[in-house]
Amino acid sequence: MIRVILPPQLRLLARAGYEVKLAVDAPVTQKTVIDALEGRYPMLSGTLRDPATGQRRPRLRLFACQEDISHASPDAPLPDAVATGAEPLLIVGAISGG
């Protein structure tokens, strides 16, 4: 299972806990994980990616294994430690006011 840690605003919206676990078929990428997340929690659709462009929202960052992978290709495989569930994928809201 893939482990994903959501920011507090999205936990509130999804009525989910600190960490959610998702079954994701290979390849495990940013895109397939977010697709699975939106499938499990449809209320999150559009909150991580702009529905018009499909692009990651600019004030969201993705971290895996202590690396900022926000600018990696959405189709690039995530690290093995994330794919095996040893490490979580962190979705973080940028610290930018308000």
Add this chain to the structure above:
Amino acid sequence: MTGIRVLVGTRKGAFILNSDGERRHWDVSGPHFGGWEIYHVKGSPANPDRLYASQTSSWFGQVLQRSDDGGKTWETAGNEFAYEGETGTHQWYDGTPRPWEFKRVWHLEPSPGDPDTVYAGVEDAALFRSDDAGQTWRELAGLRQHGTGPQWQPGAGGMCLHTILLHPQDASRMYIAISAAGAFRSDDGGASWRPINRGLKSEYIPDPQADVGHCVHRLAMHPARPEVLFMQKHWDVMRSDDGGESWHEISGNLPSDFGFVVEVHAHEPDTLYVIPIKSDYEHYPPEGRLRVYRSRSGGNEWQALTSGLPQQDCYVNVLRDAMAVDSLDPCGVYFGTTGGQVYASSDAGDNWTPIVRDLPAVLSVEVQTLS
């Protein structure tokens, strides 16, 4: 038993205030969606337990919420607002062309007759309609594409469509307003539109006959007299007696004719309310005194209403969607401030009291009169 439900949108969540018909004691529920900006919450006139809420965030985009039990529980509705056809450009602050880009829903206007039909006014300015309780949205693109769109320019708060007035008897007639494009009217249910800004004068527009470019802050209409419109413009309070074909100024003796809100008494179509704000760069009341001004003559002669309102050191603002009336007798009037107070008057404005006073900055106030 009669009751009042006040729906408050704030910078950090929604709040719902309930009272009985006496309007003395208020129960506050919330924050709903804590931490999110709630631009607007409004109930369906056809089914008062059906509420719609615009939940938005610069981080996470737009979420639409819907309740079928008067705000006790909520579920997400659809949040895809796709502009129809060629997106085109409007003007940016510096006059350069800029593609339309959806940012957020400013205002939700449920249909008077069908709880599943609701309109959304959005930034960048466009009008959307849903006929399935907010699950799916389609743009009424005739507004954005009628011809003047490339000349529209954002106001300081963004290029928002903030006012939607639906004619109470004639479903084909609608009015909307955009900052800073102006007011527009449709006579065919939103398919086609034209500007209705004749008579508006804006110092920053050299052409006194300009069709668009006016920074309209708010429109108001009494349902018994839908040809008469009231407008709080960036500067100037205006009135039209012919459905927006022409406008004349009714600022009269106001201490400042800058402001955001304008509202009409529930039972007296010639009684209206504004809250003067000092200027377009000092967004607080003149002399630090929070005063509602009431005209009982359709404008020009205004009376300051101060009882119960702070009359010194008050530097809050009252934003464009943050005033509403109930339909009890006497009429109740409500407004919210950027300081987090919601003030209410149960005697048409003569006396005021804060019914909650330490909320986050208030973005919108709507009122439901429940029977």
